[in-house]
Amino acid sequence: MQPKPTYIPIKNWSSDDKPREKLLLKHRGDLSNAELIAILIGSGSRNESAVALAKRILATVNNDFNDLGKLSVKQLMQFKGIGEAKAVTIAAALEIGLRRRKNGVKKVVSITESGHVFELLHPKLADLSHEEFWVVYLNNANTVLTMGQLSKGGITGTLVDVRLVLKQALELGAVGLILAHNHPSGTLKPSVADKQITNKLKTASxxxxxxxxxxxIITQKEYFSFADEHIL
Structure with missing residues (x-):
């Protein structure tokens, strides 16, 4: 019979095992994801250290901060050892990280390839749990005039108002449109509805x-371009 592991309080850990001290003594990049979350949590419980608790939480999202950021405060509180204060702290920290990423994106002025559109819209669409349909309006130099959300919740002919898209294009003097929407499921394959609304807008324009x-079609880490795949 295996002896029961002895729990060692964080105050008795070696300096190398203490996440706060580790951050001060080393570079913050040396800390694991679990150690960073442990700093936010502050403390574990009598039977589980903050790092162990953080590892348990991260294991449910495959150690992916993007997926962790999708959990609500109520969902975080389902983990034993996480109360409302700790859950709010984790949620706030992940939101700060998301906003930092958005603010750090280089401003895209001219669109010359699909990658520029992905760079422009990825921060707005990648982490959503629902679908949104966006339109980017361009002038004859492929410079972005403006962009905006057209619909939210799904892509269907009833939700995408072609007249509204064209009215805005005429008011702006736009000569080019780029359509985009996200797939929260992560799949990059265009649906029948995706193809139908693309053709509908193309014909009307x-x-x-x-x-x-x-x-x-934008997901957390990649995208699908109708133009690149020659199906536009």
Whole structure:
């Protein structure tokens, strides 16, 4: 029979095992994901250290901060050892990280390839748990005039108002449109509805000498371009 492991309080750990001290003595990049979360948690319980608790939480999201950021405060509180204060602290820290990433994105002015659209819209769409449909309006130099959300919750002909898209394009003097929406499921394969709304907007735009240049499906880490795949 294996002896029961002895729990060692954090105050008795070696300096190398204490996440706070480790951050002070070394570079913050040397800390593991669990150690960073442990600093936010502050303390564990009588039978579990803060690092062990953080590892248990991270294991449920495959050690992925993006997936952890999708958990609500109530969902975080389902973990034994996480009360409301700790859950709010974790949620706030992950939101700060998301906003830092958004603020650090290089401003895209001119669109010359699908990757520029991904860079522009990824911070807005990648972490959503629902679908949103966006339109980027361009002038004849492919410079971004503006962009905005057209619908939220799914992609169907009833939710995407073609007249609204074209009205905005005419008011801006736009000659090019780029469509984009996210797939929270992570799949990059365009659905029948995705193809239908693309063709609908393309056909309607042509009558006004406005071109639909691309349609991107965006996930957390990658994208699918209708133009790159020659199906536009």
């Amino acid at each position: 042509q009558a006004l000498d406005i071109k639909v240049l691309d349609h991107l």
